[in-house]
Amino acid sequence: xxxxxxxxxxxxxxxxxxxxxxxxxxxxxxxxxxxxxxxxxxxxxxxxxxxxxxxxxxxxxxxxxxxxxxxxxxxxxxxxxxxxxxxxxxxxxxxxxxxxxxxxxxxxxxxxxxxxxxxxxxxxxxxxxxxxxxxxxxxxxxxxxxxxxxxxxxxxxxxxxxxxxxxxxxxxxxxxxxxxxxxxxxxxxx
Amino acid sequence: xxxxxxxxxxxxxxxxxxxxxxxxxxxxxxxxxxxxxxxxxxxxxxxxxxxxxxxxxxxxxxxxxxxxxxxxxxxxxxxxxxxxxxxxxxxxxxxxxxxxxxxxxxxxxxxxxxxxxxxxxxxxxxxxxxxxxxxxxxxxxxxxxxxxxxxxxxxxxxxxxxxxxxxxxxxxxxxxxxxxxxxxxxxxxxxxxxxxxxxxxxxxxxxxxxxxxxxxxxxxxxxxxxxxxxxxxxxxxxxxxxxxxxxxxxxxxxxxxxxxxxxxxxxxxxxxxxxxxxxxxxxxxxxxxxxxxxxxxxxxxxxxxxxxxxxxxxxxxxxxxxxxxxxxxxxxxxxxxxxxxxxxxxxxxxxxxxxxxxxxxxxxxxxxxxxxxxxxxxxxxxxxxxxxxxxxxxxxxxxxxxxxxxxxxxxxxxxxxxxxxxxxxxxxxxxxxxxxxxxxxxxxxxxxxxxxxxxxxxxxxxxxxxxxxxxxxxxxxxxxxxxxxxxxxxxxxxxxxxxxxxxxxxxxxxxxxxxxxxxxxxxxxxxxxxxxxxxxxxxxxxxxxxxxxxxxxxxxxxxxxxxxxxxxxxxxxxxx
Numbered sequence: 001x002x003x004x005x006x007x008x009x010x011x012x013x014x015x016x017x018x019x020x021x022x023x024x025x026x027x028x029x030x031x032x033x034x035x036x037x038x039x040x041x042x043x044x045x046x047x048x049x050x051x052x053x054x055x056x057x058x059x060x061x062x063x064x065x066x067x068x069x070x071x072x073x074x075x076x077x078x079x080x081x082x083x084x085x086x087x088x089x090x091x092x093x094x095x096x097x098x099x100x101x102x103x104x105x106x107x108x109x110x111x112x113x114x115x116x117x118x119x120x121x122x123x124x125x126x127x128x129x130x131x132x133x134x135x136x137x138x139x140x141x142x143x144x145x146x147x148x149x150x151x152x153x154x155x156x157x158x159x160x161x162x163x164x165x166x167x168x169x170x171x172x173x174x175x176x177x178x179x180x181x182x183x184x185x186x187x188x189x190x
Numbered sequence: 191x192x193x194x195x196x197x198x199x200x201x202x203x204x205x206x207x208x209x210x211x212x213x214x215x216x217x218x219x220x221x222x223x224x225x226x227x228x229x230x231x232x233x234x235x236x237x238x239x240x241x242x243x244x245x246x247x248x249x250x251x252x253x254x255x256x257x258x259x260x261x262x263x264x265x266x267x268x269x270x271x272x273x274x275x276x277x278x279x280x281x282x283x284x285x286x287x288x289x290x291x292x293x294x295x296x297x298x299x300x301x302x303x304x305x306x307x308x309x310x311x312x313x314x315x316x317x318x319x320x321x322x323x324x325x326x327x328x329x330x331x332x333x334x335x336x337x338x339x340x341x342x343x344x345x346x347x348x349x350x351x352x353x354x355x356x357x358x359x360x361x362x363x364x365x366x367x368x369x370x371x372x373x374x375x376x377x378x379x380x381x382x383x384x385x386x387x388x389x390x391x392x393x394x395x396x397x398x399x400x401x402x403x404x405x406x407x408x409x410x411x412x413x414x415x416x417x418x419x420x421x422x423x424x425x426x427x428x429x430x431x432x433x434x435x436x437x438x439x440x441x442x443x444x445x446x447x448x449x450x451x452x453x454x455x456x457x458x459x460x461x462x463x464x465x466x467x468x469x470x471x472x473x474x475x476x477x478x479x480x481x482x483x484x485x486x487x488x489x490x491x492x493x494x495x496x497x498x499x500x501x502x503x504x505x506x507x508x509x510x511x512x513x514x515x516x517x518x519x520x521x522x523x524x525x526x527x528x529x530x531x532x533x534x535x536x537x538x539x540x541x542x543x544x545x546x547x548x549x550x551x552x553x554x555x556x557x558x559x560x561x562x563x564x565x566x567x568x569x570x571x572x573x574x575x576x577x578x579x580x581x582x583x584x585x586x587x588x589x590x591x592x593x594x595x596x597x598x599x600x601x602x603x604x605x606x607x608x609x610x611x612x613x614x615x616x617x618x619x620x621x622x623x624x625x626x627x628x629x630x631x632x633x634x635x636x637x638x639x640x641x642x643x644x645x646x647x648x649x650x651x652x653x654x655x656x657x658x659x660x661x662x663x664x665x666x667x668x669x670x671x672x673x674x675x676x677x678x679x680x681x682x683x684x685x686x687x688x689x690x691x692x693x694x695x696x697x698x699x700x701x702x703x704x705x706x707x708x709x710x711x712x713x714x715x716x717x718x719x720x721x722x723x724x725x726x727x728x729x730x731x732x733x734x735x736x737x738x739x740x741x742x743x744x745x746x747x748x749x750x751x752x753x754x755x756x757x758x759x760x761x762x763x764x765x766x
Contacts, residue, residue, distance in 0.1 A: 011524065012526065013529075020356075024194045024356060025194070028192070028193075028194055028358075033357075033358065034194055034356070034357065034358060035322075035355055035356065035357045036194070036355060036356040036357075037351060037354060037355040037356075038196075038354050038355070038356070039298065039354070040219055040220060040222070040223075040299070040354055040635065045526035045527060045528070045529065045554065045557065045633075046524075046526055046527040046529065046732055047524055047525055047526035047527070048523075048524040059357075060429040060430070060432040060433040061426075061429045061430050061432075061433040061499070061500050062322070062351050062352075062355035062357070062426065062429060063351060063499055063500075065499045065500050065501040065511075066501055066512075066513070066514045067501075067511060067512030067513050067514040068500075068512065068514075069514075078521065078522070078524070079524070081517050081519060081521055082521045082524075084514060084515055084516065084517050085513075085514035085515065085516045086514055087514050087515065088512055088514070089512060089514075101735050102522050102523065102524035102525070103524070103525060103527050103560070103561070103562075103730060103732065104522045104523060104525075104561075105522055105735075106727070106730070106732065106734070106735050107561060107562045107727055107730060108724075108727075108736070109561070110520075110522035110523075111522070112522065113519050113520065113521065113522075116519075119517060119519060120517060123515050123517055123518070124515060125515055142746055
């Protein structure tokens with residue numbers, strides 16, 4: 001199988017490491033070759049973070065380059081707009097419409113651009129935008145945004161619901177399992 | 191069953207399987223997780239040392255005692271440990287000794303982009319370079335075999351993309367092999383008479399390793415369908431070349447990058463029409479290939495600066511690749527920031543308010559250089575703030591002593607700030623040193639250090655008392671402040687700056703992300719009282735913003751530290 005590329009982008013601390021861990025577990029069950037590239041260290045401190053997940057028959061590079069991502073899953077709206085160049089022609093951006101102001105916006109030296117979803121669509125990008133934060137809160141915690149987004153991403157793959165839920169069970173502590181399952185299903189059905 | 195493992199975890203697994211008994215390291219991105227992961231194997235003793243030099247010397251001691259040993263560090267950490275490195279090369283080892291070093295091309299979390307491969311050549315120590323997790327595990331084990339076979343420490347070189355990428359590995363069993371300690375003075379006592387006899391041994395060893403390199407399976411020749419081009423490559427660059435070229439052109443992948451297999455390189459060069467060397471950062475392999483009078487293209491074709499990627503290689507080779515759509519919109523940058531409730535914030539606000547010259551250091555508090563605090567004048571390397579302020583003061587006869595401070599973290603102070611403080615006390619400069627003690631090594635992800643009272647395994651242990659330590663080296667003025675208390679910060683800093691002798695101010699408050707730290711309820715904004723003066727915005731807290739002209743507090747981020755409250759003259763920020 002030709003390598004599939006998923007980019008997870010967001011703000012440091014939003015839980016992208018758990019999302020990539022979950023995808024890794026899932027693809028492993030089908031015997032794919034997998035590479036997942038993470039960000040550690042300084043960039044994690046509230047900065048823009050990106051995780052690359054690649055799977056297929058044989059995966060060489062651990063990173064996804066411009067024009068290569070089949071899916072960009074963005075935990076935050078501005079971050080989706082930042083990384084569009086990485087989307088492959090025909091790829092899709094799945095984006096949580098939540099807005100988190102970066103420090104230049106907070107201190108008033110820059111502005112948060114308006115109507116980003118419309119602007120991305122006007123540029124010819126396929127955008128699937130929804131409010132994952134509200135669904136995460138509905139599931140019981142704002143922190144479950146990552147799993148809500150994975151639920152929404154799951155609609156694009158032929159893995160069964162059981163396969164996804166098994167991978168979740170392997171990735172989260174037992175006491176948060178029910179919450180995360182609920183979050184996943186809310187995202188999947190959104 | 192194959193497992194998905196981070197490159198650093200795979201190194202740790204390799205150490206475990208190779209029967210490594212002793213690991214001593216100092217944390218540093220991207221190397222940190224090797225030591226954290228190996229600490230989870232009960233058979234392996236693992237510790238955080240105060241710095242990389244101590245770690246390497248401790249690992250040498252373990253090797254001398256007959257136990258396979260390891261130390262890990264980031265590229266700049268190897269500079270700190272360069273002293274033992276060059277002489278352990280002369281003594282060789284008893285049990286196998288492996289030195290892990292992780293480079294950070296692209297400077298994801300570093301102050302420079304140095305290429306550690308040069309150390310292998312200059313210290314005459316063999317260096318292995320894995321390109322994924324499976325190789326990280328395999329090469330870690332091989333490194334011990336080579337170490338014992340050739341009587342040499344072995345460098346295992348990682349990089350951000352290998353250290354922090356997960357890929358598939360297969361696990362094996364652990365085999366332990368202990369050696370006896372044998373006293374051998376001419377081998378281990380490196381005074382001139384003995385060292386002179388060891389140097390030829392080192393040169394003969396490099397010759398023997400060059401022979402080994404010719405047939406080593408990790409220097410792998412992968413055939414191609416066309417010999418129009420040929421690629422010599424290493425580390426993660428191998429993956430990028432394969433991603434672009436697949437099996438079209440032959441590739442000589444160097445798993446051992448020093449010493450190089452000269453005959454193999456000559457034969458490979460002769461078998462292709464045009465030879466490329468693809469490597470990250472410096473033209474290390476390229477220089478050697480050219481030294482052998484073999485024509486090749488390297489840094490004239492591929493970038494010297496920043497990390498490489500598949501597209502950068504495709505572009506250099508004029509191979510077409512897909513272009514994405516760039517949004518015609520100004521996207522504001524999102525730089526890393528101090529967390530909400532970060533104890534460094536109140537301190538840096540005070541330094542900025544008093545318009546002080548600040549010699550900074552390496553850690554989360556380096557972010558004090560970012561807007562809006564923008565309170566840092568220099569950052570060089572671990573410990574340079576404390577050493578630097580001494581020279582700054584002495585050379586000007588103290589002209590700026592009343593408005594200059596050094597700022598260093600607790601872990602960084604233990605790493606190499608203490609020697610600078612000794613210099614301040616001994617050579618009598620009137621420096622003011624602020625130790626920001628957040629009770630943890632923060633930036634690398636919460637590692638314990640000698641001031642926290644806990645060891646790598648999380649068990650309680652001896653705790654260095656910073657106040658006593660500073661007094662013991664001769665600093666009489668040692669003050670402790672709470673950085674959440676802006677008034678106290680301001681008063682104490684002013685007092686110490688005006689004092690006529692050196693001072694240490696310990697700004698003490700645990701990192702807000704530590705699990706044991708209890709937070710207060712998020713603050714509320716009284717919009718009737720808020721006059722939109724934006725005084726609360728001066729501290730750059732990610733939990734505060736302005737919405738509809740009024741201050742707004744993000745309740746999911748605010749930890750109720752109260753620093754912003756002290757800036758509000760109108761009482762608009764209140765507890766719940």
